[in-house]
Each structure stands twice: as structure tokens, then as C-alpha cells.
Amino acid sequence: MSVETALPPDLENGPTDEELVASTLKGDMGAYDELIRRFQGRLYGVIYHLTSNHEDTNDLLMEVFDKAYRSLPTFRGQSSFYTWIYRIAINRSFNFLDKRKRRQGAMSLNELDEDGLPKLDLPDISPQNDPNKSIMLNELQNKLNESMLKLSKEHRTVVTLFDIQGLAHAEIAKIMGCTEGTVRSRLHYAHKQLQKSLGIYLKK
């Protein structure tokens, strides 16, 4: 099981993202494969924490890299490739979430859990040898995801980028196209909401 890393890849031993973009535009497809390898883990994390579903995340991740590849000729380098592709991932995820929200009324009861939220698709991260810990961890995971899904998509995004991926306020502001102040206030509100719904786990 790999753990998401918020740190940028080690650029000392290879070309920069912008150099890889330039090589891709010249027709070197190996360069784009390298960009995919650099960003797949982090973008997977962003999309997954917004959708809470691995199958949807896989589909959206493919779409994001495809969209980015097709749009590369229009990439002017005004922002870093890193910011640019994160923005694509977030916009795609938002579109998907809007569609899912509209369709929720048409979802069958089998697709919803008892709280009326879409069923969560969680990986098994439980310790193999301790069944009690395993049950507790699964319960915690479910509760965390339920609480995240109750946040608006903008609030969920700042929590994902700041608390889970470890990005700085300034980076988040660039990705989301807002001010640092907005990021901080969204984060504060989201923390308060999460604290309310996860209070029981915080007092343990």
C-alpha cells in the first residue's frame, strides 16, 4: 500500500515538468508517460477524496490525463504544469459531482447507504492480525468519508489539498483560482464542520 506524498518529485535527476511538456509537444510520447508517472498518485488522491469512489476516480483520472494531453498545445506556461493539471482534475471532478448530485434523485436505493449518501468504495487498509483494530479502522474510515461527503465540494477540496496532501495555502489558492484568504476561511469552516461530525472520535 503506497502512501500519498505531497512533495514534488525529485527534479534533480531528471527533466523539469516544463521540459517534459516541451518534449511531448515535439512528439516524444515517452515524455508524457513520465509526466503521468509523476502526477498519477497525487491526482488520484485529489479525485478520490472528492468522489470517495475508486471506480469513478480511475475513470476521471484517465479523462484528466487525456484532456491535459489534448490541451497541451494551448498550455502557455503562465502557471506551472503542476497547477494547471491540478486545476483540470478539480474541474473534472466538480463536473462529475454536479452530475452525480443531479442523478442522486434517480439512484436506486441499492446505491445509497442508510444515511442516503452514495455507498462508499473503500480499500482494505485494516491490520491483518487484529480483527478489533480492523473493525475500528473501517468504522473510522466510513465516518471520515461520510463527513467529507457532507461538505460542499469547495470545502472538501481545500481539506483534501491542505490536510491530506499537505499543500501550502498559496499553492491551493493558485489551483483554485481564489485568494489565500478565501482558502483560509474555507478551511476554517470545513474544520469546524468536520469537528462537529467527528467529535466523538476526537475525544477518544
Next chain:
Amino acid sequence: MSQKEDFSQLQKLLRVKRLETPGQEYFDRFVDAFHTYQRREILQQEPWYAKVVEVLFEPWIAGVPRLATVAASAACLVAGVAFFLGPIQSGTAHLADGKVAHPRGILVAASQKEESLQIQPELIDTAAGGDTTELRPLYVNGHGAVAYDSRLAF
């Protein structure tokens, strides 16, 4: 317990979510899976009007049409009638910058050789009948390449 301390505990709790990633095998296979996806997308590319229909009718299917959707549907109906009264061109490819590549400008090359990972303009110029082309890659993988001539994109 102060509010700040509460937030730091919450942040520790949220870090549990970092574990929710698929295994390394998933990421090892991802680039190959992406190539397969990209190839399928190019071969099965929907015409633009199918996408318009999907965007317009999705809210109706979900049972929540909005005024904007109704207005856009009416506008598209008018545009659609105009479109179907005009000539239909098949085999074109829609490009990222909004242009459309003419079918004559789309070239496909297939090979099992590793060198084919790079598009070779001379070879495709020959295949295009000796005309000089200004090739841009649309899609390339280990089995072949699809390119378009930017002079035939409008």
C-alpha cells in the same frame, strides 16, 4: 481543550485518509491502461452533436430540467435543423484548439518497431503522395501513430 488543539487532532485524523490509495501495482499499470483508454477514445470519438445531446438531456433524464436547459435545448434544436440541412462531413477529427482536421490531413501509421514511437515526417510525407506536410501528433503508442497536417485543420 482549545479550538486550535481540536483542529490539530482533526488534522491527525484526516491523515488516515492518506492510506486510501490503491496498491503500487495499480500505478505501475496505469500508463499502459491510459494508452489503451486513449486509443479507444480516438477510435470511438463521439461526434460533437452527440455530446450536445448528452449535456442537454442529462438534466431531463435526472428529472430536474432548468430554465437555462430548456432555452439551450430550443437553441440547439434550431441549430440542429440548420446543421442537418447542410452537407455532412465524416472522418474529421476535433482538435484541442477548437479546429477540425480535414479527413485528408489525418494520417495513420502502424508498426511493431520501437522507432515508430517517433513520427517520421519523411515517411508520412511519402505516404501522403510526396506533398510536404506540417505534422502534429494526435496519438502515438508502441503500435502506431495518428497524426494530422496542421495546414488542413480549420
